[in-house]
Amino acid sequence: MLRKPILLFMLMVSASSAFSQAVSPAQQKKMDAFINNLMSKMTLDEKIGQLNQVSVGFDVTGPIVSKNVNENIEKGNVGAVLNTYTPDAVRKLQQIAVEHTRLKIPLLFGYDVIHGHKTIFPIPLGLASSWDLDMIKQTATIAAQEASADGINWVFSPMVDIARDPRWGRIAEGSGEDTWLGSQIAKAMVQGYQGDTYLNNDKVMACVKHFALYGAVEAGRDYNTVDMSERRMFQDYLPPYKAAVDAGAGSVMSSFNEINGVPASGNKWLMTDLLRKKWGFNGFVVTDYTAINEMIMHGMGETTYDVAKVALDAGIDMDMVGEAFLDNLKQLVKDGKVQPSQIDIACRRVLEAKYKLGLFADPYRYCNDERAQKTIMKPEFLEAATEAAKRSIVLLKNSNNTLPLKTTGSIALIGPLADDHRDMIGPWSGAGDWQKSVSVLEGIKKLAGNQVQINYAKGANITNDDWMIKRLGADQLNNDARPANEMIDEAVNAAKKSDIIVAVVGESYGMSGEAASRSEIGIPSAQEDLLKALKATGKPMVIILMNGRPLTLKWENDNADAMLETWFAGTEAGNAIADVLFGEYNPSAKITATFPQDVGQIPLYYSHKNTGRPYQGDFTDRYKSRYLDISNDPLYPFGFGLSYTTFTYGDVKLSSNTIKPGQLLQISTTVTNTGKYDGTEIVQLYTRQMVGSVTRPVEELKNFKKIFLKAGESQVVNFTISSADLRFYDINMKYTYEPGDFKVFVGTNSRDVKEANFKLTN
Known part of the structure; x- marks a missing residue:
C-alpha cells in the first residue's frame, strides 16, 4: 500500500522576510561607525589584503593552490579562506588573523556547499524536480546548520544559472531551464542559508553564482563564450540572479564566461551599472577561481597588472586565489591608474560582511567542536x-x-x-x-x-x-x-x-x-x-x-x-x-x-518561439522548421513526470474572458485521481501572448500547485493572474504588459495541457 507522503518536514523553518538579513538604520549607523574607525587605522596594504582570498586545505577546485598562506595571513594579506572547514582547522587560521596581526581583522571562511554539507541532498537539478519550495529551502537551512557548525560562514551557493544545453556539465548545479521556477528556487535557497539573522550562529552568508549568464555558454562547453541579445538576458537569464539579490543575498560571484565581448570579472556594465546601480545590491562581489588572471587569456590585458585594474574598475571586491589584487593594486595606485578610494570601497564591502556575520564580536563563533559533533x-x-x-x-x-x-x-x-x-x-x-x-x-x-x-x-x-x-x-x-x-x-x-x-x-x-x-x-x-x-x-x-x-x-x-x-x-x-x-x-x-x-x-526547451514556418506535425510538409531525420519533439517535455496513479484534468474555467490592468483573473480546473493509489500531482499553469511588439514564446510557466489526492478524490485547483504576471520586455526594452489576446494552459506538464482564451484590454 502506498503511504501518504509526508507533507511537512519534521524540522520546521521559521518564516523569512522578503529581504533576509535586512539591516535597520540603527544597525547600519553602528556598523558604519565601527568600520569607519577601523579603516582609519588601516594601511593601503592592509586594505588590499582584505580583497585577497586564498585556498587552503582539503579540496583543490582550480588550477592554482595558494602558497605561503600562514605568512600572508600574519602580514594582513588575506581577507578570506577557501576550502578549509572543521572547527579545529578554521580556528588555527583564525587565530593567526586575530592574534598575530596588527588590527586583528578576522577571516571569512568560504566553501562550495552546493547540495548539502555533510548530509548530502540530491543535486540541485534533482531538488528542482520536486517543485517543492519549502523542502528546497529546508535543505539549504540544514546545509547552513551543518556548515556553520563545521567552521564555515560563507557558502558559494545557490547556483542560479538558467541552462538549456544539457551538454554543459554544470546544469547539475542549477534548477534547469525555466526562468520563473528558477527565480522562486533562488529566493528559497537564499532564505534557507541566511534566514533572518546570523545571531544564532546557524546561518551562513550566501553567494549567488555565476553572475552572469554562465548557463548559456556556447556548445555547452565549460568556461566558454556567451553572446546574447539584451532582451534575452533580461527576459530569460537575469531574473533568477535578481530574485536572489532581492531575497537579500550577502554576496555574488562573477562567472568565468565573457558576455558580449567582455569577461564577467571585468564587465563594469554587469557588476556596477546593473548589479549595484539598477538592482541596488549592497553586498560584495568575489570572482570565481582565478577569474581575474584568466582575463589575460581572454585578451583583456597582457599581465595581471592590466587585468587587476580592469577587475577593480568593473566593481570586483575580492579576488579568489589568483592574487592579482594583492600583487598589483599598490603599484596601480602609485602609478595613478587606480584611486585609493576604489580600494576603500571594496575593502568596506568585505568588512561589512564580516561585521554582519558577527566575526568582529566573536571571531571563533563558528569554531565550536561540541556543536559540530551534535549537529x-x-x-x-x-x-x-x-x-x-x-x-x-x-x-x-x-x-x-x-x-x-x-x-x-x-x-x-x-x-x-x-x-x-x-x-x-x-x-x-x-x-x-x-x-x-x-x-x-x-x-x-x-x-x-x-x-x-x-x-x-x-x-x-x-x-x-x-x-x-x-x-x-x-x-x-x-x-x-x-x-x-x-x-x-x-x-x-x-x-x-x-x-x-x-x-x-x-x-x-x-x-x-x-x-x-x-x-x-x-x-x-x-x-x-x-x-x-x-x-x-x-x-x-x-x-x-x-x-x-x-x-x-x-x-x-x-x-x-x-x-x-x-x-x-x-x-x-x-x-x-x-x-x-x-x-x-x-x-x-x-x-x-x-x-x-x-x-x-540541442538547445531544446519548452518556452521556444515560433518561426514563420513552424512545424506542425506533418512530416511530409518539407518547407517547415524541422529535421529530416527526427521530429522536433523532446523525448520528455519540461514538467513531465508520472505517478503510480493517474490524474485527469477537467476543462479550464475562467472568471472572465477579459481583464483590465490591475484586475485579477481567476483560473480553475478540477483534477481527479482516477487511479488505485493515493498520490501527489504538480498542477502547472502556463500562458501565451498571441501578438506582441516583439515575438513571444509559445508557453511560459506562471505558477504551479502541488496537491495530494486520495484514490478517487477530486479537487478544484485555483490560480490567479493579473496584468503584472503578463509583463515582458517590449520593443523599447520596457518591462510592461501589452493588451491583446492570450491563452492560458493548465496541465500535468508543458505538453499535456488544456487551454482557454482571454483578452487583456486597456
Whole structure:
C-alpha cells in the first residue's frame, strides 16, 4: 500500500522576510561607525589584503593552490579562506588573523556547499524536480546548520544559472531551464542559508553564482563564450540572479564566461551599472577561481597588472586565489591608474560582511567542536535527506504498471551503480562522506529483507572508453578488470533466474559538474551493451538512472518496461530509491530541463518561439522548421513526470474572458485521481501572448500547485493572474504588459495541457 507522503518536514523553518538579513538604520549607523574607525587605522596594504582570498586545505577546485598562506595571513594579506572547514582547522587560521596581526581583522571562511554539507541532498537539478519550495529551502537551512557548525560562514551557493544545453556539465548545479521556477528556487535557497539573522550562529552568508549568464555558454562547453541579445538576458537569464539579490543575498560571484565581448570579472556594465546601480545590491562581489588572471587569456590585458585594474574598475571586491589584487593594486595606485578610494570601497564591502556575520564580536563563533559533533548528520537531517530524495525521483515510464515492485519473488539487481557508494552523492558534494551513503542494494535489502531474493551482478563498468577513463581517472570509476563479455554473461545469468530486472545505470559523479561537458549525452556504450543483453532475456526490465543532466534515452524509453530518473540522490539515495521502487512512496517529481531525443536537437526547451514556418506535425510538409531525420519533439517535455496513479484534468474555467490592468483573473480546473493509489500531482499553469511588439514564446510557466489526492478524490485547483504576471520586455526594452489576446494552459506538464482564451484590454 502506498503511504501518504509526508507533507511537512519534521524540522520546521521559521518564516523569512522578503529581504533576509535586512539591516535597520540603527544597525547600519553602528556598523558604519565601527568600520569607519577601523579603516582609519588601516594601511593601503592592509586594505588590499582584505580583497585577497586564498585556498587552503582539503579540496583543490582550480588550477592554482595558494602558497605561503600562514605568512600572508600574519602580514594582513588575506581577507578570506577557501576550502578549509572543521572547527579545529578554521580556528588555527583564525587565530593567526586575530592574534598575530596588527588590527586583528578576522577571516571569512568560504566553501562550495552546493547540495548539502555533510548530509548530502540530491543535486540541485534533482531538488528542482520536486517543485517543492519549502523542502528546497529546508535543505539549504540544514546545509547552513551543518556548515556553520563545521567552521564555515560563507557558502558559494545557490547556483542560479538558467541552462538549456544539457551538454554543459554544470546544469547539475542549477534548477534547469525555466526562468520563473528558477527565480522562486533562488529566493528559497537564499532564505534557507541566511534566514533572518546570523545571531544564532546557524546561518551562513550566501553567494549567488555565476553572475552572469554562465548557463548559456556556447556548445555547452565549460568556461566558454556567451553572446546574447539584451532582451534575452533580461527576459530569460537575469531574473533568477535578481530574485536572489532581492531575497537579500550577502554576496555574488562573477562567472568565468565573457558576455558580449567582455569577461564577467571585468564587465563594469554587469557588476556596477546593473548589479549595484539598477538592482541596488549592497553586498560584495568575489570572482570565481582565478577569474581575474584568466582575463589575460581572454585578451583583456597582457599581465595581471592590466587585468587587476580592469577587475577593480568593473566593481570586483575580492579576488579568489589568483592574487592579482594583492600583487598589483599598490603599484596601480602609485602609478595613478587606480584611486585609493576604489580600494576603500571594496575593502568596506568585505568588512561589512564580516561585521554582519558577527566575526568582529566573536571571531571563533563558528569554531565550536561540541556543536559540530551534535549537529552534523543528525538523524533528523538524514530523514530529511531521504524525504528530499524521494520527492526528487521522477517516474519517466511505467508500462503495464510494472512498478511498484512486490516484496516477493526474485530481483536481478544489475549495473555498475547498483552497489556503488561514491556516485550516490554526485558531483560538488564537497565535504560529504561517500562512505556513509546508502547504495541501492543496501536500500533494497533494508526494505525487503529476506522476502525478496536479490541476484546481484555488476554487469558492466560505467565506461570502458579509454579516453573517458583517462580524462576522469581510473580512481573515480572503480572499474572491474574482468572482460566486458564475462561481466555481461554474469548479469544475464542473474537475470534468467529472476522474476524481474532492475538495472542501475548512468553517469559517474565525475561525468557531470564543473569541467564535465559531454558532446554525447547518452548512456555510455559499455552500459548500453549490458542493457541490450538484459533486454534479450525477455524478462521485464526496470531502469534506474543516475546522472547529472538530461540524457538521450531513446533506446531506453523504447525498451524498458519502467524507468526512474533518480539523479544523484545524495547520502540516503538507496533508501529513497527502494521506497519508490516498492511503493512505500508514490513518485511525484517532474523534470525541470527538457530531455531531447537526440543531441542534435540541442538547445531544446519548452518556452521556444515560433518561426514563420513552424512545424506542425506533418512530416511530409518539407518547407517547415524541422529535421529530416527526427521530429522536433523532446523525448520528455519540461514538467513531465508520472505517478503510480493517474490524474485527469477537467476543462479550464475562467472568471472572465477579459481583464483590465490591475484586475485579477481567476483560473480553475478540477483534477481527479482516477487511479488505485493515493498520490501527489504538480498542477502547472502556463500562458501565451498571441501578438506582441516583439515575438513571444509559445508557453511560459506562471505558477504551479502541488496537491495530494486520495484514490478517487477530486479537487478544484485555483490560480490567479493579473496584468503584472503578463509583463515582458517590449520593443523599447520596457518591462510592461501589452493588451491583446492570450491563452492560458493548465496541465500535468508543458505538453499535456488544456487551454482557454482571454483578452487583456486597456
